[in-house]
Amino acid sequence: MxxxxxxxxxxxxxxxxxxxxxxxxxxxxxxxxxxxxxxxxxxxxxxxxxxxxxxxxxxxxxxxxxxxxxxxxxxxxxxxxxxxxxDPESGTVRLAFLHSVATSLMPDLLKAFRADAPSVGFALRQEPAHDIVQDLETGEAEIAIIAPRPDPSRFGWHLLERQRLCLHVPPGHALASRHRVELEEVRDEPFVALQPGFGFQRVTDRLCEAAGFTPRFAFQATDLATIDSLVGAGLGVAILPAGAVRGNDSGAVSIPLAGVQARREIGMSWRLSTPLTPAAERFRTFVRSRPVTSS
Missing domain, CATH: 1.10.10.10 (Winged helix-like DNA-binding domain superfamily/Winged helix DNA-binding domain)
Incomplete structure (x- = not known):
């Protein structure tokens, strides 16, 4: 029946x-x-x-x-x-994104796309990278703004932004007037960082390991704005992407890290095995048309 x-x-x-x-x-x-x-x-x-x-x-x-x-x-x-x-004109895009792009890349993308497609809606999920990959696998999210790049055999990828990584120090810090800094110079200082499991926290761990030390954490937060605020309050130093925190007048000073590896790549990803809905395809096409940016 x-x-x-x-x-x-x-x-x-x-x-x-x-x-x-x-x-x-x-x-x-x-x-x-x-x-x-x-x-x-x-x-x-x-x-x-x-x-x-x-x-x-x-x-x-x-x-x-x-x-x-x-x-x-x-x-x-x-x-x-x-x-x-x-409906590509009024459908809904299921979009997951990293906490670390919530105040920078994400609002830029959404504002630009909504000017082109004002009737398309979004079901947004703000999560750590490992949860985003799981959401792509289950279909909870169709498209993700993520770093690092997930498994290329299962997920498509389009580079959106190359971000220079900076050391954030409290105002008045001994390094605050420097134009560039080696990470090993702060090996003995307390760090403010993200909690374990966040994609960007793995970046911090790898950079510190490459510099020959294991960071000592004063606090581990769930978002970059909190990290910047606590650095501004003098709790410690932090590694943050350039331009990732906007409108946060913490007083923290941002100094570019020396080394060609001191960057991360943010991209758009989707599951290769499943066709996108028309609204999501429209969003993907729009995002692909934008130039790659560097900070």
Whole structure:
């Protein structure tokens, strides 16, 4: 039994005549009879009393009619909602993004895209990189703004931004007037960083390891703005991407880190095995048209 069988059953219940119902549905009477048989087999009882001039619902049929109307209405509502979601002009993009781009890259992308497609909506998820990859795998997110690049055999990638990495120090710090700094110069100082599991925290760990030390953490936060504020308050030093924190007048001083490896790449990613919805494809196409930026 299919939803269409229930729809045909409801029409027959309203007309109480096989020939009239078939004509209204644009089908043949034998097709309608077979559809009715499928419904009755599914419920295990006859649903109509056959009369000389037509058919009439019995008590079982009235129960099924109530359920059929509710069920087909629910299906129709779901179909309309899905059609709206996948409409490239007014659909919804399921988009996941890193905490570390929440105040910089993300608002820039969304503002620019909404100027081009004001009726497209977004279902946003702000998460660590490992959760974003899981969301791409399950379909909770169609597109992600992420770093580092996920498995290229499973996920597409488009580079968006190369970010210079900087050491943030408190105002008045001995290094605050420097134009460039080696990370090993602060090996003995406390660090303010992200909590374990965040993608950018792995960047900090790798840079410190390459500089020959393991950082001592004064505090591990969940967002870059908090880190910048705590550095400004003198709690420690931190590694942050250039321009990642906006509108945060903490007083912290940003100094570029020396070394060609002191950068990270932010990109857009999507699952290769699943086609994007039209709205998500429109967003991906738009983002791909933008130039790669460097900070």
């Amino acid at each position: 299919h939803v269409e069988d229930l729809r045909w059953f409801a029409v027959l219940a309203e007309t109480e005549h096989l020939t009239e119902a078939a004509a209204a549905l644009g089908t043949s009477q034998p097709n309608l009879s077979r559809s009715l048989q499928r419904v009755e087999r599914a419920f295990g009882v006859a649903l109509f009393e056959r009369e000389r001039r037509g058919v009439r619902l019995n008590p079982y049929g009235r129960l099924v009619l109530e359920a059929a109307r509710a069920g087909t209405m629910a299906v129709d509502t779901a179909k309309r909602r899905i059609d709206a979601l996948v």
